[in-house]
Amino acid sequence: MKELRFRIIMIAGAIALSLYLLYPTYQDSRNEKEVVAKLSTYETKIKKSNPAISAIELKEKITSIKDSILVNTPEYKSAREKRMKLGLDLQGGMYLVMEVNTAKLLEKLAKDPDDQFRQILIKAEADSKMTDENVVTIFARYLKAQNIRMSRYFGSIREEDDDIARKLEQQETDAVTRAIEIISNRVNQYGVSEPSIQKQGSRRIIVELPGIARQEEAKRLLQGQALLEFKMVKEPDFAIGIMNKIDEALAGLNKFDSSAVKSVAAKTDTAAKDEKLTAEQFAKEHPFFNLARLIDAQGRVADAFVKESDRDQISAMLQTPEVKNVMPDNVEFAYDAKPEIGDDGVKYYRMYMVNKEAELTGGVIVDAQANIDPNTSAPEVTMQMNNEGAREWARITGANVQKRCAVILDGQVYTAPTIEGKIPSGSSRITGSANMEEAKLLEIVLKAGALPAPIETLEQRTIGPSLGQDSVNKGLMSTIFGYLAIAVFMIFYYKKSGSFSAFSLMVTILLLVGVLAGFGATLTLPGIAGIILTMGMAVDANIIIFERIREEMVTGKTIKAAIDSGFKLSFSAIFDSNITTFFTGLILYQFGSGPIQGFALTLMIGLVTSLFAQLVLVRLIFDFMITKGFKINVG
């Protein structure tokens, strides 16, 4: 009995763990039903206000609102985050494979492209499509064949062709990195949940934008050049004065102080008093500062930290007419591109108040380089501007010494260093990066505004949310029917033992799905097909064993002996058949992408859990029945 108990505990433990890991998914589906019920009233409202809307458009609209609610509201958020990850084909979303258009990059980098250049480039591009060789290599070959040096179009006369070719290839890789940064930046701004942007090989980018497939907006993310701007950060006195006014306007009061200095002084006094207020009272009396916590309580720096989840509210606040009244026309708020992670794991974004108008735009930057300052051993970024930019920059820096200038890419701040002094030569050093990584990021950003990263889309797949939902439903239905069909057959053909088999099949699937949830693996439609297939294959092991037991019983062995030898003799056949399927599963995982990988994964995990369930669990049940003296029959 003791060894029975051990096995019972092990299996019970495995089942319990799976249930625990799957609970958020269950919770999430319950939440979803709740939200849909709540939205039905909203749906009628939409129909009333927009009677021309088609049923299909309405359905898509409601689905995206529902998804958005489930992702953002705190009470539903955790279940949604911890639930089983669904692939794009089940969630809806966009999948893109993009590649740097090297030919276009070369054209933009060339010093003096003439017709001859363009012709050779077109030939090189056409060739690379056939042979899959790098455009740079082919282009270099053509130039050499015509006895033209690379330095005619790139680099300087002193450089060797090979060196230039290598530098160009480096430019290509850099372009990919830039493109990834730009896309990540923009994707984050749109608030896509769980986006995935990855480099593949040296020239490709794989982008997955799951959830709400806002096609038109998503397409816009990948188009167009990045906008790099330099905007002055407002002085602390001024900024805090405005923020106070906003705060008061929101709190329902309308105190207009005549001088900014007085209000700062007044606020620093009340700040001391504020500490004695409770959190609730603080929220009521200072709605703005409650969400935008000043970094420096003394107000020497006017930046504030805003929680990621509060950003929407701040936007809403800034839209209210009362706040718009007190904000000057020429300033705006801007967020950091990268958040800081607080001790509580929450993402905080730094918020700055900057001039709306940019002093300078990125077109004037010629080059940027991240390196280590030899004197201080601190990371820094050197930036070079063209003549026009240098002149402007000299003027701007001269007029704004000791003020901060924010470097903004596509509307997000990457750094806001203080201007130490006038910079006449157009070559600046930006310090203040925490580490080399940050410096590298800044280098990418500065270049992104100046240099293009022309990318083209090689592959694009978009799945609408309703098709995704449809697939989920069909998948679920097939799984249930599949299980019933197989279970009924097993019980019918193998009687009591068949019912053991049916039970262990349920455990197999439970463990399989539990493992998927536990490892954060993604479930795709082929993945569901894999589950169904696993069901069919899982009972194979049992069938082999049961048939063997039948045979052994015919030779006259006792039921216990027949079971023993049945299990033992079948083991090699079971092992062999599962191993080969496992191997092909591995190969499939390597070869396939996204959905197919999902299939391979469920197949392989299913094999393992089914072996466990069929060999251990069913054996356990048999042993248990024998020990307790119950009758067993194998059909």
Add this chain to the structure above:
Amino acid sequence: MRLFDNLHIDFMGKRTTFYILSSALLLLGLLAIIFKGVQFGIDFKGGSEIALQFEKPVEIEKVRNEVDKLGLGNVEVKTFGDATGVLLRTELQELPKNVLLKVRTNIESVMTNVYPGVAMTITDSSTSSLTYTFSDPQTASVINNRLNEAGYQSEKVSEEETNTSISVRLGIADLIKEDLSEKYADNPFVVQKEDRVGPKVGKELKRDALLAIMLSLIVILVYLGFRFKFTFALGAVLALFHDVLITVGVFVVLYGVIPGFNLEISVSVVAAFLTLIGYSINDTVIVFDRVREQIKIHKTLPLEENMNLAINRTMSRTIITVFTTLLSIIILLIFGGEVLRGFAFALFIGMITGTYSSVFVASSFVLEYAKRAGSKVQF
């Protein structure tokens, strides 16, 4: 309940029948592949594929006529799911030149409607978009809006205030969507799915698929070579080849025969083949395992008789295991939906031929080899 108990059929004696049957199927398949050609999906060929969901049922013929008028050449139009769904597929990556010209004229006429005689230059043209530059940002902005209202996909090149350029997308999907939304104004549709695969990706996928299949066959050959002797491994792998070929043959023969049944070779169909390879070897292993056991027990019996005994004894097990797996696949075929249909069908055909070939073809091969080689076949 017992089926197939106490079977005593002389399978190996009848093996000529199997040879004939297999050869016939293979020949049929080969002929179909040569004359009808294998239909690859856009995963491999490259192209565009759009699935539209209309509110009310549509007549496929009408949609087909509409799309034909666009001059895009060969565009497949079929039902997708039920009568309200339409699937459009074309091999084209980009608009053909004459269509491009027409679209450009249309776009420019919209512009001149807004500002007659407006000055514009085309500063960039790619396979999927045209970039126009105007003399001032205001013009660009207004024209951009007007184009969007007219249903074109137009965007400003940059958000800067000094921006004077706009980029108009010229995708095939865009053109089709534009046209259909005009012609079917009373029956609005939503795009359920839109796929665009470039030729480079398609080529790479073909190469990867072939590699994967070859690799699987080799891995299995090696593995079986270890578990049993080489002759067996070879026989088993040949049976697998036979299965894949016949399944592809069935796909090709039935392509287009059953309306609404999407039988092109897509990535998921290839995945089904790979799964087949891994699974179908199971039956072979079960039979050979038994043959090996039989030989150990009855050393003096001729190989043919041992094989027969083994097959007869394992028939019950073979049939029932395949039956349960087929059950699950049939459920998938019926309830799994449009997207998985090709995949499920490939598995369905493949498993049936797989069982047949593992039991009969593989063993026959080994038997023939043993008879020719004369020597005692080692296991």
